[in-house]
Amino acid sequence: MKKNKLLITLVQSHIHWLDKTRNFNQLESLINNLSSHIIVLPEMFNTGFLTEPHQAAEDESGPTIQWMKHIALKTSSAICGSLIWKENNNYYNRFIFMRPDGQWAWYNKRHRFTMAGEHHKFSAGHHRVIINYLGWRIKPLVCYDLRFPVWSRNDQNYDLIIFVANWPKSRIDQWKNLLVARAIENQTFVIAVNRIGQDGNDFYYSGMSLAINPRGQIIYQAPEEIQDIQTVEIDLDQLHTMRQKFPVLHDQDTFTIENSETIEFW
Numbered sequence: 001m002k003k004n005k006l007l008i009t010l011v012q013s014h015i016h017w018l019d020k021t022r023n024f025n026q027l028e029s030l031i032n033n034l035s036s037h038i039i040v041l042p043e044m045f046n047t048g049f050l051t052e053p054h055q056a057a058e059d060e061s062g063p064t065i066q067w068m069k070h071i072a073l074k075t076s077s078a079i080c081g082s083l084i085w086k087e088n089n090n091y092y093n094r095f096i097f098m099r100p101d102g103q104w105a106w107y108n109k110r111h112r113f114t115m116a117g118e119h120h121k122f123s124a125g126h127h128r129v130i131i132n133y134l135g136w137r138i139k140p141l142v143c144y145d146l147r148f149p150v151w152s153r154n155d156q157n158y159d160l161i162i163f164v165a166n167w168p169k170s171r172i173d174q175w176k177n178l179l180v181a182r183a184i185e186n187q188t189f190v191i192a193v194n195r196i197g198q199d200g201n202d203f204y205y206s207g208m209s210l211a212i213n214p215r216g217q218i219i220y221q222a223p224e225e226i227q228d229i230q231t232v233e234i235d236l237d238q239l240h241t242m243r244q245k246f247p248v249l250h251d252q253d254t255f256t257i258e259n260s261e262t263i264e265f266w
Helices: 020-031 063-075 143-147 169-186 236-245
Strands: 005-012 038-040 078-087 090-098 104-108 127-133 136-142 160-165 189-194 196-198 204-206 210-212 218-221 228-235 261-265
Touching (some): 005 020, 005 189, 020 063, 063 090, 063 104, 078 160, 090 136, 136 143, 143 160, 143 169, 160 169, 169 189, 169 210, 189 228, 218 228
Parallel strands (some): 038 078, 127 261
Antiparallel strands (some): 005 228, 078 090, 090 104, 127 136, 196 204, 210 218
């Protein structure tokens, strides 16, 4: 069923280091009574950002997928975030988008954060993904992908980017500026959820989760350094009207990205 107006909940939370059960319980208490179409959690919401994937890797039989299925069904909302995934002896930072009916889409993070050594243990994703949900075309991206505009360029006619992240406080101004740029250059809504608190490697995260409209105007900015749950409404008709009045995407350069494929779900 198409929804011209979509309700999306941004869940800015602390993540307990390597404690999946505690994180599941905390998140469930926060989102238990939500009324939303999509609930967005941070990157590696079940463990915190790890560069030693063997400590917490899962597959589709693992507890995180089962918990996401449970929450999606319980809240009648899609729920998304990333976790460490193992497949064919490779590890991925995988974004999961779980529908209430238990079907799920996935995207493997393309750009690994080399300054933290993520490239040594994680494989890069090669698929540009579009998720069709409730009449919206959604592009999932993860944290460091934000710095690489070619990968997110809107040649796929998408309506919404969802970013999930563990983006440190020390670079939080860049987070905000880059998100606004992605919204403007792609004429798209942007929903970006970041975590708060200190992780097991003593990095500190201040949140500043954001919802941005296609003009680059901030619809909502979460307060820094505190847990925050906020539901925003975005309007597909508003997006289409803006693109018709100012069709800059028609003038973008044409090129292809080597070693990449496109996957479209549903």
